[in-house]
Amino acid sequence: MTGFRLEDITRRFAANGAQKTVLQDISLTVESGAFVTVVGPSGVxxxxxxxxIAGLDRGFEGRVTWPEGRRPKIGMVFQEPRLVPWLSILDNLLLIAEPGARSEALALLDLVELQGCADALPRQLSGGMQRRAALARALLAKPDLLLLDEPLISLDSTRAERLRARLLAFWQAGKPTIVMVTHDFAEAIELSSRVIALAPETGRIALDRAIPLPYPRQMTDPAEASLLGELRDLAKDWPAPPPSPESEGEERAGNTGLRLLTI
Ligand SMILES: Nc1ncnc2c1ncn2[C@@H]1O[C@H](COP(=O)(O)OP(=O)(O)OP(=O)(O)O)[C@@H](O)[C@H]1O
Ligand SMILES: [Mg+2]
Known part of the structure; x- marks a missing residue:
């Protein structure tokens, strides 16, 4: 069982001598094997x-509980790639993998379209490529619970489409529980079995919707299109999202000091 329960979670941070509440009264149960997406404005x-959920922040009110009383094996892809700078991309993947995982690591580099980058150092890759390496690293560790913070942001649209399909296949094959943050509502609907939207200002749950639709999903289908409309309607008063990290191509073009690998 790799599901979990959040009970009455509220998180306050000190800000300019006052207290800022970012999440409020969050209670929900995530079933084992679910693919949950979380959407909401920046800073929510x-x-x-x-x-x-990962146990990296403990200063909150409320409880995170696990059916078996302990955290399962968790893989996390952070918003920023967090690769070890002096290790090659392949060694970054192998760092937290089981022994003998080399060929699987190379296969996962293929899966995230980083074939040929195994021996590169992180700084030789664009930010987008580093994010893909971080995704491969998390998948290689075979977590029971995968926490993904905007893993496919700023990919060009055709590559993002391919990686979404592969992430979906990965989930369907092993049924890890996935919680993924995204700003892309269509991505949330295309991939997840449940979408949760957080409301600006209050940080409460504004929408919590199961998506019991068959895969593959097309945004042209009425059910998908209707949910997309509902999310867009909910978000019409949200502050504009921050500029996303530059696209991979722009990043490469803009970075003059380093030899960057291109594929
Ligand atoms: N350790 C901290 N100390 C003080 N404030 C913090 C801390 N961590 C987060 N915050 C604040 O909490 C708020 C929520 O931050 P968080 O990074 O969770 O937002 P987010 O929804 O992920 O935003 P984005 O979509 O931009 O990534 C922000 O205002 C942030 O500045
Ligand atoms: Mg964030």
């Missing part, structure tokens, strides 16, 4: 929520 507390 999505990353904070993942950090709480």
């Amino acid at each position: 507390g999505k990353t904070t929520l993942l950090r709480m």
Whole structure:
């Protein structure tokens, strides 16, 4: 069992001598094997929520509980890639993998379209490529619970489409529980079995919706299109999202000091 329960979670941070509440009264049960997406405006507390589930943030009110009383094996892809700078991409993957995982690591580098980058150092890759390496590293560790913080942001649209399909296949094959933060509502609907939207200002749950639709999903289908409309309607008063990290191509073009690998 790799599901979990959040009970009456509230998170306050000290800000300019006052207290700022970013998440409020969050209670929900995530079933084992679910693929949950979390959407919400910037600063609402999505990353904070993942950090709480991972056990990296403990300064909150309320409880995170696990059916068997202990955390399962958790894999996390942070918003920033967090690769070890002096290790090659392959060694970054192998760092937290079981022994003998080399060929699987190379296969996962293929899966995230980083074939040929195994021996590169992180700084030789664009930010987007580093994010894909971090995703491969998390998948290689075979977590029971995978926490993904905007893993596919700023990919070009065709690559993002391929990686979404592969992430979906990974989930369907092993049924890890996945909680993924995204700003992309269509991505949330295409992939997840449940979408949770957090409300601006209050940090409360504004929408919690199961998506019991068959895969593959097309945004042209009426049920998908209707949910997309509902999310867009909910978000019409949200502050504009921050500029996403530059796309991989722009990043490469803009970075003049390093030889960057391109594929
Ligand atoms: N350790 C901390 N100390 C003080 N404030 C913090 C801390 N961590 C997060 N915050 C604040 O909590 C709020 C929520 O942050 P969080 O990173 O969870 O938002 P988010 O929803 O992930 O935003 P984004 O979509 O931009 O990634 C922000 O205002 C942030 O500044
Ligand atoms: Mg965040």
